[in-house]
Amino acid sequence: xxxxxxxxxxxxxxxxxxxxxxxxxxxxxxxxxxxxxxxxxxxxxxxxxxxxxxxxxxxxxxxxxxxxxxxxxxxxxxxxxxxxxxxxxxxxxxxxxxxxxxxxxxxxxxxx
DNA sequence: GGTTTGACCCGTT
DNA sequence: CAACGGGCCAAAC
Numbered sequence: 339x340x341x342x343x344x345x346x347x348x349x350x351x352x353x354x355x356x357x358x359x360x361x362x363x364x365x366x367x368x369x370x371x372x373x374x375x376x377x378x379x380x381x382x383x384x385x386x387x388x389x390x391x392x393x394x395x396x397x398x399x400x401x402x403x404x405x406x407x408x409x410x411x412x413x414x415x416x417x418x419x420x421x422x423x424x425x426x427x428x429x430x431x432x433x434x435x436x437x438x439x440x441x442x443x444x445x446x447x448x449x450x
Numbered sequence: 451g452g453t454t455t456g457a458c459c460c461g462t463t
Numbered sequence: 464c465a466a467c468g469g470g471c472c473a474a475a476c
Binding site for chain 3: 344345346368373374376377378379380382383386410
């Protein structure tokens, strides 16, 4: 299972199973892996994540709902457009509506 | 095996 | 409300 795989592998697996129209935070991924403090390491795994894996890294955002740096996706607007196309709701601030689009690993389908 | 780094998070000023 | 600093973890050099 995932526990037998290296940290990066676990991160990739978790990111790969993010449903469309939903987003997740680095801290949430780290916490799901058992290390709530390893949020930075998760980001590191993303940075080293080969695009060949087809990881929806655009669905991974920080705690504030802010997307990754621009050079990563060749433009922040591009990533935002991709997410919107998947059903992710954006606020007027340019941030993601975490209240609705934050993916819950607990299976909780009730945001409110 | 120690040092550096990083797409982070939280508390304090 | 915005800015700054510290901390924590895992991989690469």
